Amino acid sequence: MPKKRVTKIDPRKELSPYLNHQENQNRNHKKKSKVSASLSKLKSYRRKSLFKNLGIIVGTSLIAVLILGYYVSPLANVNNVQVVGADDLSSKKVVSSSGIKASDKLIDYRLNSKKLNSNLEQKYPEIQHVSVEISHINRLVLNVKEYPTIAYIKVKDGYRKLLSNGKIGSNALAWSKIDQGKPLFIGYSKKTSLIDDLELFNSLPASFRNQVKLLSGSAIRKSQIILVMKDGNVVIGDISTFKQKIKYYNAIKKKAGKNSLIDLEVGAFSRPLTKSEMKAYGIS
CATH class of the missing domain: 3.40.50.10960 (Rossmann fold)
Incomplete structure (x- = not known):
């Protein structure tokens, strides 16, 4: 009786298409997961950046409104003037000669005191320089430096x-x-x-x-x-x-x-x- 022919089958070879398919599936799934995670991170970053920018814009606008509100309010007007460093001069006359008025804005003198200096130097030969400070919200302080x-x-x-x-x-x-x-x-x-x-x-x-x-x-x-x-x-x-x-x-x-x-x-x-x-x- 003739012998039956036996066909040898390599399990790895037979299973390789399936295994390859599974491996590709896993690889694609990982790629999709990575892409999905990247998109989520990007969306989160954009959301945070948007909120940050909005916060900066809102904060800046609020500060600008407060500054503008203060500038146009009576609190920004000169309410009191103090003269420091000119003991032999009449404070009342110094203020009068400076040209400062009650309706003037404090910040204007703080940022630009050239005119004030010019007025006082012309009137008083002993005055070398005057620096301006703001004290107690609406008090203007004139620090007078005299020639020796x-x-x-x-x-x-x-x-x-x-x-x-x-x-x-x-x-x-x-x-x-x-x-x-x-x-x-x-x-x-x-x-x-x-x-x-x-x-x-x-x-x-x-x-x-x-x-x-x-x-x-x-x-x-x-x-x-x-x-x-x-x-x-x-x-x-x-x-x-x-x-x-x-x-x-x-x-x-x-x-x-x-x-x-x-x-x-x-x-x-x-x-x-x-x-x-x-x-x-x-x-x-």
Whole structure:
């Protein structure tokens, strides 16, 4: 009896189409899942971005409305003005000269104070600069910076400041209101002599300036300068050479003693003051 023919079947080969189909299905499913997840993330990102942008627009608009509402409201108007740093000036007059009105907006002066500075600098020679601040919602604060005071000049109604910018202060002060450690300019009837002497005095070393009690305008010649010192000595010199000769002052003073006239005009020498000279210069 003949043998039956046996056909060998490879299970893997037979199942490979099915397995491949399943693998492709799984791969496609994963791709679809990834695409779906990516689309979900994209939609979520777009939604968040939209809400964020809307929040920024709404927030900005709200802030703009609040600022505009404040600007047009009475709260933005100048209600009170405070002047700081100008003790010798009348605050009321400073405010009046500044041109500030109750209907003005605070923020306008805070952002642009050029006109205010110009008004006050023209009116008051002692004012160097004014900075503006806002305090207590609707109070305007004017911080005044003045030029340094070099000395004082005696006038009919008191004493006025002599400033580092070469100008004279606008207010006459009482003796009790001035810095008595600074020298006095007395007897100056000509403005040119005052300006020349003030310019020279301001250029001298601080160590010498601090020893000066007063400068006298009763010089014999226009080019002459007379200084009365705190130690009772009197120094005279020529404006054109005084600055160069001042280096000899301390050495001459030691030899001269108290109540001497130290002459630095021509050469350099000293002699005792006469009684009439002491009286004329207010030395007791």
